[in-house]
Amino acid sequence: MQLTVLGSGSSAGTPVVGCQCETCQSKNLRNVRTRCSSYIALNNGKNILIDTSPDLREQALRESLTSVDAVLFTHHHADHCHGIDDLRAFCQINKKQIPIYGNQFVIEQLLQKFKYAMLEPKDFWEIPVLKPIVIEQPFELFGHTITPIPVMHGRGEILGYRIGNLAYITDVSEIPLNSLELLKGLDVLLLDCLRLKPHITHFGFDQSVNMAQQIMAKETYFIHMTHDLEYDSLQNKLPENIYAGYDGLKISINE
Numbered sequence: 589m590q591l592t593v594l595g596s597g598s599s600a601g602t603p604v605v606g607c608q609c610e611t612c613q614s615k616n617l618r619n620v621r622t623r624c625s626s627y628i629a630l631n632n633g634k635n636i637l638i639d640t641s642p643d644l645r646e647q648a649l650r651e652s653l654t655s656v657d658a659v660l661f662t663h664h665h666a667d668h669c670h671g672i673d674d675l676r677a678f679c680q681i682n683k684k685q686i687p688i689y690g691n692q693f694v695i696e697q698l699l700q701k702f703k704y705a706m707l708e709p710k711d712f713w714e715i716p717v718l719k720p721i722v723i724e725q726p727f728e729l730f731g732h733t734i735t736p737i738p739v740m741h742g743r744g745e746i747l748g749y750r751i752g753n754l755a756y757i758t759d760v761s762e763i764p765l766n767s768l769e770l771l772k773g774l775d776v777l778l779l780d781c782l783r784l785k786p787h788i789t790h791f792g793f794d795q796s797v798n799m800a801q802q803i804m805a806k807e808t809y810f811i812h813m814t815h816d817l818e819y820d821s822l823q824n825k826l827p828e829n830i831y832a833g834y835d836g837l838k839i840s841i842n843e
C-alpha cells in the first residue's frame with residue numbers, strides 16, 4: 589500500500605497569510621504546507637482518506653485523487669474536518685455513499701455541524717452523502733484491520749490510526765501507555781511535530797524526536813508543522829530514520 593501526504597501543515601497552513609518570515613517567503617516547495625491530511629491507497633484499489641482538510645479540493649487535484657472509499661477522522665477541529673463538503677466530488681463521480689469513521693465525540697460533532705451531508709443516498713449527488721460510523725475498537729475495512737489509537741490532544745482524547753505496520757498520529761500532546769503498546773513493530777510512523785517550542789496541545793520538536801525514538805518505527809515522518817519549522821533546517825537537525833514530511837510525499841509500505 590502507499591500513503592500520500594496530502595497536507596503536512598498546521599491549522600494556518602504555510603505560508604501563513606500576511607507573514608514575512610523566512611519559511612513563508614521561501615522558494616522551496618517543501619515549505620508550502622496545506623492543512624494536515626493523508627490518504628492510503630490499498631493494493632486492492634481502495635482509497636482511505638485520513639481527515640478532510642479545508643484544502644481537500646486543491647489536494648485532490650494536485651494528486652489526481654478521484655476516488656475515496658472511506659474516511660477516518662482523527663478529531664473535530666476545523667483544520668481536520670472543514671473540507672468535508674469537498675467529499676461531494678467523490679460521491680458524484682462514483683455515485684456512492686462514503687462511510688466516515690470516528691469516535692463517539694467526533695461523530696456527534698460532525699452530525700451537529702454537517703447534518704446535511706449525513707443523509708441516505710437518494711440519487712441526488714449535489715451534496716456529500718456520508719454514512720457516519722462510531723468506532724472505539726479495531727475494525728475491518730476492505731480486508732484490513734484498522735486499529736484506533738487513543739491519544740491526548742491537550743485535555744481531549746482523539747484518535748490516531750494503525751493499519752498494518754503503518755501508524756498516523758496527528759495533534760498529540762501525550763501518548764498513553766496503553767496506546768504505546770499498540771505502536772510496537774511499526775515500519776512507518778507519521779507523527780505531529782508542531783514547532784520548535786512545546787505547545788499545550790501538541791508535541792514540539794524535542795517531544796516529537798523523543799517519542800519517535802521511543803516508538804522506534806523504522807521510519808518516522810513529521811507532519812502538522814507550522815512555519816516555525818523551515819524544511820531544510822529541520823531536516824538537517826533530525827536524527828537517523830526521522831524525516832520532515834512534505835506535501836506530496838509518497839511512502840510505500842508492505843501490506
Ligand SMILES: [Zn+2]
Pocket residue numbers: 598599624665667668759812
Ligand atoms: Zn490540527
Ligand SMILES: [Zn+2]
Pocket residue numbers: 603604607608609610611612613815
Ligand atoms: Zn511565516
Ligand SMILES: [Zn+2]
Pocket residue numbers: 663665741759
Ligand atoms: Zn486539533
